Amino acid sequence: MRKKVILSGLLGAVVLVVWTFLVNGVFGFGSGIERRPITAEQNVHETLSASLIEPGRYIANPELTASGTFPEGEPVFSIYYSGMGHESAGKVMLVQLAMFVIAPMVGAWMLSVSSPLILLSYRRRVLFFAAVGLLVAFYGGITNFGIDSYPPKDALMLALLDVITWTLVGLVVAWRMRPEPESLRQGHMARV
Numbered sequence: 001m002r003k004k005v006i007l008s009g010l011l012g013a014v015v016l017v018v019w020t021f022l023v024n025g026v027f028g029f030g031s032g033i034e035r036r037p038i039t040a041e042q043n044v045h046e047t048l049s050a051s052l053i054e055p056g057r058y059i060a061n062p063e064l065t066a067s068g069t070f071p072e073g074e075p076v077f078s079i080y081y082s083g084m085g086h087e088s089a090g091k092v093m094l095v096q097l098a099m100f101v102i103a104p105m106v107g108a109w110m111l112s113v114s115s116p117l118i119l120l121s122y123r124r125r126v127l128f129f130a131a132v133g134l135l136v137a138f139y140g141g142i143t144n145f146g147i148d149s150y151p152p153k154d155a156l157m158l159a160l161l162d163v164i165t166w167t168l169v170g171l172v173v174a175w176r177m178r179p180e181p182e183s184l185r186q187g188h189m190a191r192v
Helices: 002-026 029-034 041-051 086-112 122-142 152-176 181-191
Strands: 056-060 077-081
Touching: 002 029, 002 086, 002 152, 029 152, 086 122, 086 152, 122 152
Parallel strands: none
Antiparallel strands: 056 077
C-alpha cells in the first residue's frame, strides 16, 4: 500500500504542476488575479522602498477626517513585503515545488486510510479530493476577501480554482488508488 500511496501522490503532483503551469503560466489566470500591474510602478516602488524597511504586511489607510473617521469611498491598500528580492525566486520555487509534491502525497495517504466505503468507489475517491479542495477553498480562498485582501469576485475565482485543482488531482490519485481485486471481492461480500 505504501508504494501505491507514493506513486499516486507523485502522479497527483505531476497533474498539479502541469495544471498550475497551464492556468498561471500559459493562461495567466491565477497570476493575473494575484499580481496585477501597477501604473507608475517605479514611483510606487521607490516610495515603498523608502517607507517599508521591515518585512511584513502593511495597510495604507486614507487620512482621517476632521471628525476622526475614515472618509467614505477612499481606498485602503494592503501591502506585503517578504524581505526577499528576485534573487530568492529560485529558492522559493524549490519550496513551492516541494509543496506541490507533498500535498498530493498527504492527500493520497489520507485517502489510503479512509473507510472502505470510500476506497471501493472511484467516484467517492474523487469526491474525497474534491472535499479537500472545498476545505482549501473555504479556508484559503473564499474567506480571503475584505478591506485588506481580494475583492469578493477574485476571492471566489481563486477558491473555485482550488476546488477544480484538487478535483483534477483527485481524478488521477483516485484512479491510481483503486483497490486490489481481493479488496473488491471482500467489499462485495460484505454488502451481500
